[in-house]
Amino acid sequence: MEPARLSINGHNAEFPVTVGTEDEVGFDILKLRGSTGAITLDPGFANTGSCESTITYIDGEKGILRYRGYTIEDLATKSTFVDVAHLLVRGELPTKKEADKFNEDLTHHSLLHEDMKKFFEGYPANAPPMSVLSTIVSSLSAYYPGSADGEDFDVNIVRLLAKLKTIAAFSYKKSIGQPYIYPRNDMGYAADFMHMMFAVPSEEYQPNDLLVRTLDMLLILHADHEQNCSTSTVRMVGSSGADLFTSISAGISALSGPLHGGANTAVIEMLDMIRKDGGDFKKYVDKAKDKNDPFRLMGFGHRVYKNFDPRAHVIKSNADEVLNKLGISDPLLDLAKQLERIALEDDYFVERGLYPNVDFYSGILYRAMGIPTDMFTVMFALGRLPGWIAQWVEMKKDPATRIYRPRQIYTGYTKRAFVPTENRG
Numbered sequence: 001m002e003p004a005r006l007s008i009n010g011h012n013a014e015f016p017v018t019v020g021t022e023d024e025v026g027f028d029i030l031k032l033r034g035s036t037g038a039i040t041l042d043p044g045f046a047n048t049g050s051c052e053s054t055i056t057y058i059d060g061e062k063g064i065l066r067y068r069g070y071t072i073e074d075l076a077t078k079s080t081f082v083d084v085a086h087l088l089v090r091g092e093l094p095t096k097k098e099a100d101k102f103n104e105d106l107t108h109h110s111l112l113h114e115d116m117k118k119f120f121e122g123y124p125a126n127a128p129p130m131s132v133l134s135t136i137v138s139s140l141s142a143y144y145p146g147s148a149d150g151e152d153f154d155v156n157i158v159r160l161l162a163k164l165k166t167i168a169a170f171s172y173k174k175s176i177g178q179p180y181i182y183p184r185n186d187m188g189y190a191a192d193f194m195h196m197m198f199a200v201p202s203e204e205y206q207p208n209d210l211l212v213r214t215l216d217m218l219l220i221l222h223a224d225h226e227q228n229c230s231t232s233t234v235r236m237v238g239s240s241g242a243d244l245f246t247s248i249s250a251g252i253s254a255l256s257g258p259l260h261g262g263a264n265t266a267v268i269e270m271l272d273m274i275r276k277d278g279g280d281f282k283k284y285v286d287k288a289k290d291k292n293d294p295f296r297l298m299g300f301g302h303r304v305y306k307n308f309d310p311r312a313h314v315i316k317s318n319a320d321e322v323l324n325k326l327g328i329s330d331p332l333l334d335l336a337k338q339l340e341r342i343a344l345e346d347d348y349f350v351e352r353g354l355y356p357n358v359d360f361y362s363g364i365l366y367r368a369m370g371i372p373t374d375m376f377t378v379m380f381a382l383g384r385l386p387g388w389i390a391q392w393v394e395m396k397k398d399p400a401t402r403i404y405r406p407r408q409i410y411t412g413y414t415k416r417a418f419v420p421t422e423n424r425g
């Protein structure tokens with residue numbers, strides 16, 4: 001393809017063009033500053049590619065999401081979370097033998113070092129679960145040091161995948177004052193997580209198969225989403241040479257914000273607020289449209305998807321079926337559907353391409369599982385972990401990787417004289 005040409009400041013420059021396997025086009029501006037003295041300005045990196053990647057493909061206009069070529073719809077309905085984790089982290093769906101080994105590894109590494117229980121004890125019962133998750137993941141690097149090219153690296157990846165669910169469940173048990181329930185090697189990933197969350201020592205606990213499968217599906221839907229805020233954070237921190245655990249811990253912190261993973265909690269809080277306020281959706285749709293009001297319809301809109309979020313489609317069609325089969329009637333599901341209908345008929349939302357995203361309906365399913373609202377973002381982190389790891393490893397192996405270090409356009413004072421304190425009036 002012809003190089004891109006730019007004329008600025010009296011300089012003419014040419015830039016090589018890179019075309020992806022799905023015909024996405026980008027031009028390489030690495031030499032822009034050297035040849036023209038200018039940089040690009042793109043707040044929020046809305047139009048900036050930070051890397052080339054073979055992991056996830058998204059077409060936001062067509063609502064397409066694929067992990068390593070497989071559609072999200074196929075993976076969510078036909079695969080398992082552990083197989084998808086293998087696909088992301090190791091590059092291919094596992095053979096039967098590889099799947100057995102991967103499952104076995106993920107169960108056998110799920111125990112936490114006993115000393116780590118002391119960390120949970122130090123937190124107040126009402127500690128935000130995402131803070132607990134992030135700090136305990138960060139402290140794993142103290143227990144399992146190792147570099148990306150060291151012998152322990154592969155086993156550290158497995159450790160992290162295996163232990164995150166234990167950390168998540170322990171933080172929940174701590175918050176409700178119940179004894180920790182240790183992982184079981186005879187249960188699959190999602191079933192074991194539910195067991196650690198909901199079992200109590202005095203009773204037999206067998207998780208509901210439908211809920212286990214639903215949880216597995218939700219984890220698959222969250223497993224990767226190319227260069228979103230938390231994933232870019234993971235890559236950015238890792239680009240400095242920081243270890244895997246530290247980088248993932250930073251990603252967990254980035255995910256916690258309400259504009260990102262924290263939105264799933266915010267959706268349920270919003271729906272509950274609308275219900276308590278008499279169910280007047282129109283009032284809240286109007287508030288969301290009012291530029292003087294900071295209120296936004298949580299679970300609506302996406303930086304990339306402008307027609308629909310394919311993850312939201314899968315979840316919505318599942319929510320009805322799961323709740324029906326379980327005989328659960330959740331007033332918030334009806335509220336969510338009515339709010340969606342009203343918003344989607346409104347020009348403001350239509351013109352801006354604002355549709356329900358993955359977080360709009362996921363909370364309804366987490367509620368059906370008995371997962372408390374403040375744990376929803378932790379569920380997102382559990383799902384996203386294989387994607388973060390895959391992206392971190394890809395960043396490490398890419399010879400083009402340099403430390404992430406954007407530039408800026410300075411708009412502050414120009415040089416001025418220093419005035420000693422006693423003369424400042």
Ligand code: CMC
Nearest residue numbers: 259260261263288296297298299300301302303352357358
């Ligand atoms: N309610 C009302 N107006 C909205 C909303 C919303 N939820 N989202 C965007 N807008 C408006 C926004 O005010 C702007 O209007 P205008 O062009 O008149 O200034 C326009 O739509 C574009 O919005 P933006 O904030 O420039 O878009 P962005 O790409 O920077 O932000 C977003 C994307 C997801 C942060 C945003 O849509 C939002 O805040 N949504 C609610 C939070 C949410 O649900 N987040 C979860 C995202 S999906 C899970 C994940 O991957 O994290």
